[in-house]
Amino acid sequence: MTEFDRTRWAEKGFGEQYLETADIRVVERKRLLAILKSFYRHFLVGKQQCRVLDLGCGDGVLTNELFRIDGSLSATLVDGSEDMLNKAKERLTGFKNIRFVKASFQELLHTDLPYFDFVVSALAIHHLTLSEKKSLFEYIYSHLDAGGYFVNIEVVLPPSEALESWYQNLWREWIIEKQTELGLEDDYEGTIRSYKEKGHYSKLDTLTDQLDALNDIGFRDVDCFYKYGIFAMYGGKK
Numbered sequence: 496m497t498e499f500d501r502t503r504w505a506e507k508g509f510g511e512q513y514l515e516t517a518d519i520r521v522v523e524r525k526r527l528l529a530i531l532k533s534f535y536r537h538f539l540v541g542k543q544q545c546r547v548l549d550l551g552c553g554d555g556v557l558t559n560e561l562f563r564i565d566g567s568l569s570a571t572l573v574d575g576s577e578d579m580l581n582k583a584k585e586r587l588t589g590f591k592n593i594r595f596v597k598a599s600f601q602e603l604l605h606t607d608l609p610y611f612d613f614v615v616s617a618l619a620i621h622h623l624t625l626s627e628k629k630s631l632f633e634y635i636y637s638h639l640d641a642g643g644y645f646v647n648i649e650v651v652l653p654p655s656e657a658l659e660s661w662y663q664n665l666w667r668e669w670i671i672e673k674q675t676e677l678g679l680e681d682d683y684e685g686t687i688r689s690y691k692e693k694g695h696y697s698k699l700d701t702l703t704d705q706l707d708a709l710n711d712i713g714f715r716d717v718d719c720f721y722k723y724g725i726f727a728m729y730g731g732k733k
C-alpha cells in the first residue's frame with residue numbers, strides 16, 4: 496500500500512463528492528482559475544507549444560481552462576487516483592497532445608518526466624508534509640526549462656490562532672453566500688472545522704514556509720499572487 500492509498504482520495508466516491516461541491520467549498524474558485532489564466536496569458540502565451548504539467552489534476556479543470564486560451568499547448572496530468580484521471584480523460588476528450596500519469600507525488604519523485612514550461616497544481620500539494628513539499632518543489636524546479644514558471648493554488652496554514660479564527664469566518668461567510676445564491680442547505684461546518692485535521696488528509700504549512708522553500712531552491716520572482724483567508728495562489732520562476 497502506498498502513502499496515497501492511505502488517504503481519503505483513494506476511497507471510492509471521495510473525489511466525486513469533492514468535485515460536486517468544489518465551487519462552494521473553495522472560496523472564489525472561479526476567480527482563482529481566472530487569475531491562473533491571466534498569469535498564463537501574461538507570461539506564457541506566445542511560446543511555441545507550451546508544455547504544461549498539472550499535478551494532482553483531479554478532473555483536469557486547470558488544464559481544461561488553459562486549453563480554452565491556448566489550444567496548442569501540450570499537457571501532462573498527474574494524479575494518484577485512477578478515478579480522477581478517468582474523469583480528466585473524459586473532460587479533455589477532443590484535445591490533443593495530452594499524457595496522463597497515474598502516480599502519487601511520492602512516486603513521481605522517482606519518475607522520469609521531460610522538461611516543462613509551466614507547472615500548475617491546485618489544492619493537492621497540501622497532502623504532503625513540508626519536507627515532502629520541498630522534495631516536490633525541487634523536482635518541479637529540475638523539470639522546468641529556464642524561464643519556466645510554477646504556480647500553486649493551495650490551502651495554507653494561518654500563522655496565528657487569531658487569524659485562523661477570522662479566516663474560518665471568512666470561509667463560512669463565503670459558503671453561506673454561495674449556498675444562498677444556489678438555494679442549497681447542506682451543512683459544511685464540518686469541512687471548516689476539520690480542514691487542518693492532521694494525519695493522512697491534510698498537512699498544512701504556512702504560506703511563508705512554502706515561499707521560503709521556493710526561494711531556497713532557487714526560484715525567482717517568488718510571490719503570493721492572490722490570497723483570501725486560507726486559500727492562496729503562489730509560485731515562482733526558474
Ligand SMILES: C[S@@+](CC[C@H](N)C(=O)[O-])C[C@H]1O[C@@H](n2cnc3c(N)ncnc32)[C@H](O)[C@@H]1O
Pocket residue numbers: 499502504510513517550551552553554555556557573574575576579598599600601616617618619622
Ligand atoms: C482537491 S482535489 C483537486 C483537483 C484539481 N486540481 C482541482 O483543483 O479541482 C486534489 C487532487 O489531488 C490528488 N492527490 C491528493 N494527494 C495526492 C498525492 N499524494 N499524490 C498524487 N495526487 C494526489 C487527489 O487524487 C485529487 O485528485
